[in-house]
Amino acid sequence: MSLKDNIRGNRIAPQPFNKAADPRPGTVGHRPDAPCSACSVRQLTICAAIAPDELSHLADVATEIKLAPGKSLFYEGEATKYAFNVTSGTLKTYKLLPDGRRQITGFQVTGDFLGLADRGTYVHSAEAVSATTLCRFSRDRLRELMDGFPALGHRLLEKASSELAMAHDQMVLLGRKTAREKIASFLLMLSQRANQSGHGEGSLAIEMTRTDIGDYLGLTTETVSRTFTQLKSDKILSIGKGSEIIFLDRESLVKIADGFANK
Amino acid sequence: MSLKDNIRGNRIAPQPFNKAADPRPGTVGHRPDAPCSACSVRQLTICAAIAPDELSHLADVATEIKLAPGKSLFYEGEATKYAFNVTSGTLKTYKLLPDGRRQITGFQVTGDFLGLADRGTYVHSAEAVSATTLCRFSRDRLRELMDGFPALGHRLLEKASSELAMAHDQMVLLGRKTAREKIASFLLMLSQRANQSGHGEGSLAIEMTRTDIGDYLGLTTETVSRTFTQLKSDKILSIGKGSEIIFLDRESLVKIADGFANK
C-alpha cells in the first residue's frame, strides 16, 4: 500500500482519526443572560416544539458555543455526549477514508440540528466553515425532555425525515449525475437555502472552498473549478467579488441540475 | 436533448414517472387470524415498541400485503398515505432522472421500515426484489398511535437515525470509492445483514441483478460484472450456483472495502 497509490479526489492532511480531540476545540461558555425566549432563530430549530412558557426547561440544558472558521466541533468516532443547534454560521460534516479521501456529508446552516445520525458515537466529524454559534444540549437531558414534551420528538422525527430525503437526493447526485449537473444542483440548493433565510434571488455568496465543494459532490478541486469556468463561458452564471455567484440564466441551470439538458 | 446523449450508467425502460400506479399493484388483504401477537419478526420492527398486551391497537391499523418479484409498492411523487414494515423478502427503493438514469437508494429486508423519509409524497419508488410480505399502516393512524405510545416515536427516531448513518456511509461509497471498493463494501454489507438474520458466514445468496447492484453503487452492469470476475481471479471470492457468493478471503475484502488496499 504505497503512498503513490492515492486515488480519487482530494486528500486532506493527516489528522486524528477516530480519536477524540485533545484540547476541547472552540470556545465554550454558559449563556448568562440570553435564555431561549430571546432566541431569534428559535422558530427554525427543534426548540419551536416547546411552548414559550416552558422554555426555561430548555434553557436549563442548553449551553452556547462559538466556533471560529476551521475549528472542529467533534470528530467521527467520539462518544456522542451532545447534540447541537446551529444558531448562526455554517458548518460541514465529513467522513474520511484511511488514505485521506474525504466525503462531506452535509453543510449545516442556521436552524439545522447536529447529532441526528447516531450509532453511539458520532458518525462523522464536524467543522466550522464560517464563524459559527451553536446551542449545545446534553443528549441524555434532551432525551428526558422528549418524554415531557412529545412535540419535541415529533419535531426531531420531522428533521430526520427531511434529512433522509435530502440524503437520497444526494445519492442520486453522487451516483448518477455528471460534474456539470452536480455543480448546477449544488448551486441551486445553496440558493434555495439562502432564499429561505431571506436573501436575494439573483446572487449567492459561497462560503466554502472549491475543495469543500469537490468533497461534497464527489469531484476534485480542479474539476469544480473547470466546471465553473465552463458555466461562465456558457453565460449561465458569472462570478463577482469574494466568489459571489451571479445567476445569469437560472432556467438553464435548473434544467442542467435535473438532468434534462446534457450540454 | 437527443436520445443519443444518454450518459452515466444503466437506463431503465420508460415508466410512469411521478404518477400513481393505475391498478393498485400487488396483492392486498386484511389479515384475518394473524394478529400482531403472532408476528414472528415483531422484535425486529418498530412494533417492538408496543407492549404485548397493547398489540391489539396495532393490529387494528395494520393490513398485510403480498408482493410478487418486480411488482411496485408505490411510486415517487405519490401522496404518502401509508408506511410499511417488511415482514419477509427484499425490496428496493429508487429514484429516476428524466432520461432514465436510476439510483437505488436502498434495499429493504425483514424488519425494515418503509416511509421514514417524507416530504408529503414518497421521495422514491419501491419495488419488490423477491417475493415480499409487508404490514401496511395508515400514516395518520400511526401518528395517532405515537401519541399514545411514546416508545413508538423513540423507535422510529432510532430507525431514522440508523438509516441516516447508513446513508452517510453510502455517500462516502458513491462519492469517493473505486468500483472495486464499492463491490467489496456492498458484499460485506449484505453479508452482515444476512448474519443478523442468522445465516451462514462463508457464503451469501444474492437476490438482486447486476443492474440493480450497479444502480445501487453508481456503476454500470458491465463494470459490476467485470469487478466480480476480477475478484474471482484474485481468489477473494468465488461464485457458486444461483449466483451464490462464496467468500474465500474475507480479510482482503474488508481491507478493500475500507479503502486500505488499493490493489
Next chain:
DNA sequence: CGGGAAGTTGAAGAGCGTCAAAAGTAGTGG
C-alpha cells in the same frame, strides 16, 4: 427444449482524475 432475460467479455472512447505550474487573493508585519 427453446426463447428471452441476465450475465460476461471485448474494444474503443469520454470524462474526470492526476500532476504541475501559474495566477489570483488574503493576511501579516515592517
Next chain:
DNA sequence: CCACTACTTTTGACGCTCTTCAACTTCCCG
C-alpha cells in the same frame, strides 16, 4: 502602504478508470 508569504483558484497536458456499444454465453422457466 507595500512587500512577503501562504493559500486558494485557475489552467494545461496527460493518463486511467469507468462507460459505451456490441457480440456472445449462460441461465431460467414455461
